[in-house]
Amino acid sequence: MDHSAERSLSTYLTGFALAVVLTAIPFTLVWGGLLTGPAVYAVIAVAAVLQVIVHLVFFLHLDLKSTPAENLFFLGFAAVLIFIMVGGSLWIMMDLHHRMM
Amino acid sequence: MTETVMADDILEHEEKKSLESREFGFWVYLMTDAVIFALLFASYVVLSKNSAAGPTSKELFDLGHTAGETALLLFSSLTFGFATIAMAAGQAGRVVQWLIVTLLLGLGFLAMEIIEFHGMIAQGAGPGTSGFLSAFFTLVGTHGLHVAFGAVGICVMIGQVLVKGLTLPVRSRLFRLGLFWHFLDIVWIGIFSVVYLPGVM
Numbered sequence: 001m002d003h004s005a006e007r008s009l010s011t012y013l014t015g016f017a018l019a020v021v022l023t024a025i026p027f028t029l030v031w032g033g034l035l036t037g038p039a040v041y042a043v044i045a046v047a048a049v050l051q052v053i054v055h056l057v058f059f060l061h062l063d064l065k066s067t068p069a070e071n072l073f074f075l076g077f078a079a080v081l082i083f084i085m086v087g088g089s090l091w092i093m094m095d096l097h098h099r100m101m
Numbered sequence: 102m103t104e105t106v107m108a109d110d111i112l113e114h115e116e117k118k119s120l121e122s123r124e125f126g127f128w129v130y131l132m133t134d135a136v137i138f139a140l141l142f143a144s145y146v147v148l149s150k151n152s153a154a155g156p157t158s159k160e161l162f163d164l165g166h167t168a169g170e171t172a173l174l175l176f177s178s179l180t181f182g183f184a185t186i187a188m189a190a191g192q193a194g195r196v197v198q199w200l201i202v203t204l205l206l207g208l209g210f211l212a213m214e215i216i217e218f219h220g221m222i223a224q225g226a227g228p229g230t231s232g233f234l235s236a237f238f239t240l241v242g243t244h245g246l247h248v249a250f251g252a253v254g255i256c257v258m259i260g261q262v263l264v265k266g267l268t269l270p271v272r273s274r275l276f277r278l279g280l281f282w283h284f285l286d287i288v289w290i291g292i293f294s295v296v297y298l299p300g301v302m
Contacts, residue, residue, distance in 0.1 A: 008189065012182035019175055023293075027171075030298045031164055040302065048294035052287055059178055059283040071128050078132035082139040089143040 015058025022051040113269075120273040127277045131284050134247075138288050141243060142295055145236040149300070153231035158300030161226055163217075167297040170213050171289065174248075177206035178286040185279050193267050196275070197259055203282070204255045207248055214245045237296065244292060247285050254278045 026044045029035050035043065056062045064072070149158065180203045187195035218238070221227070228238035258278055261271050 008186050009183075012179060012186070015182075016175070016179045019178075023171055023175070023290075026294065026298055027164065027168055030302060041299065044294050044298050048290050051290050055178075055283060055287045055290070059182060059286070060280060068125065070125060074129055074132045078135050081136055085136070086139050086143040089140075090146060093147045 011058055011061075015054055018054045018058070019051055022047045022054065116269060120270065124273060124277060127280060131280060134284070135288075138240075138243070138291070141236075141240040142291060145240045145296060148232040148236040149296075151232035152234075155230040155234065156224065156226045158233065158237075158296075159302075161221055161224075162297050162300045164297065164301055166213065166217055167293055170210055171293055173206050173210040173213065174286050174289050177203045177210070178283055180206060181279055181282050185276070188267060188272060188275055191267060193262055196262050196267070200255050200259050200262070204252055204259070207252045207255065207282075211245060211248055211252065214241070214248075218242075241292060241296065244285065244288055247281075247288075251278070251282050251285060254281065 026040075026047045029040055029043055061067070062072070062075070152158070180199050184196050184199035184203065187199060221234075226234055228235050255278065258271075258275050261274065265271050
């Protein structure tokens, strides 16, 4: 019992440290104006996706072995739905915007 | 004698099973909530440049303020994790202490958000001003409302841990509240990455 508590303490602290780093990178880049153009957006996007994964693994304790398959299935299903709806909406609206110019 | 023991066993097994299905149900709810937030993000991205000659995101957003909110929410995720660890170790007093810290951090986040909203509305940048601001207040306000409900949930769970102790149903509820709280921090990653950081560039 005690040992597992210790291990999960280090899990939370690792997750927290990674989250701090992945938050600090985009904030300093934007704040200091260190990068410009599409590269900044790419860095922000990559840092955000990585940080979401860090939160899922270290705070929500998702992993491929111990998490029930149904939960992972629903996570994947939601991800597909989000991809279709958000991607589709943005595609249509950007295209419309382009044609209105 | 053996019959009652068996009945107790069956009862405990059933309780565990019903709590497990509630945890799965809560997970399904979180995924549907993620879909709602994703669509609010999509409408924000579409409308973010439509400031209707009103104030733009660059004039309104203050990255220092956003960094403060981010820090409060991230720390509160960590302290909720500490409460979960204390729960695993069966230390009810510790659980309550860490929940109170989490609650204070959450309330601090809400206070910062209310100050931000109030300042914007006072400048004439309310939700009725432009498409950009409508989408902004809907997205960030929905997240803030979730945090407020999470704070109410933490108050309820502090009460339950104090009154009932760390029984099996209380542990399950605390676990589900933890999922909710960590989920809100994940949504916040999206908010600062999609709304605030691109907004000030």
